[in-house]
């Protein structure tokens with residue numbers, strides 16, 4: 544499918560299927576991360592979910608979507624290799640592993656790790672990848688600062704940034720979709736303000 548149509552569909556799903564669930568989740572004290580699983584064949588939605596850490600700190604948006612996906616009757620869900628994995632924020636180490644172990648061969652994310660840290664005040668993705676996983680080269684004293692935090696293309700999946708894909712479009716498509724992206728950023732800024740105002744009250748370990 545043409546990149547512009549793919550991106551348009553992703554923004555539709557985030558706006559209409561994920562954000563409404565996230566608004567409810569955030570109102571209950573959960574973080575603003577969400578995810579959706581679509582059929583590769585026609586990009587129809589199978590499941591959209593949002594963070595539910597107030598129930599279990601492992602129910603990040605992506606993990607919660609995977610949990611709900613496998614709770615569907617077997618005849619209502621395709622094989623994971625036939626699905627597209629869409630996530631609002633670049634997945635943390637837990638979710639990268641969950642996506643891998645569940646058998647998805649792709650993921651598309653809207654906001655980057657740096658966005659999560661700088662725009663949404665959630666620094667843990669980068670902190671955990673650096674602190675737990677980034678083992679220094681024995682010949683050096685420290686991890687190279689420009690080293691990627693994970694392999695965006697690896698033996699299991701290919702990870703793509705919606706922002707990078709958008710930047711590669713021709714001007715007409717790009718400007719139209721950038722306008723929609725601005726609206727989504729504003730919606731997420733509002734959700735973030737609600738989460739940050741109330742965080743720490745629900746016992747989430749890394750709030």
Ligand SMILES: [Zn+2]
Nearest residue numbers: 603635637638
């Ligand atoms: Zn996660």
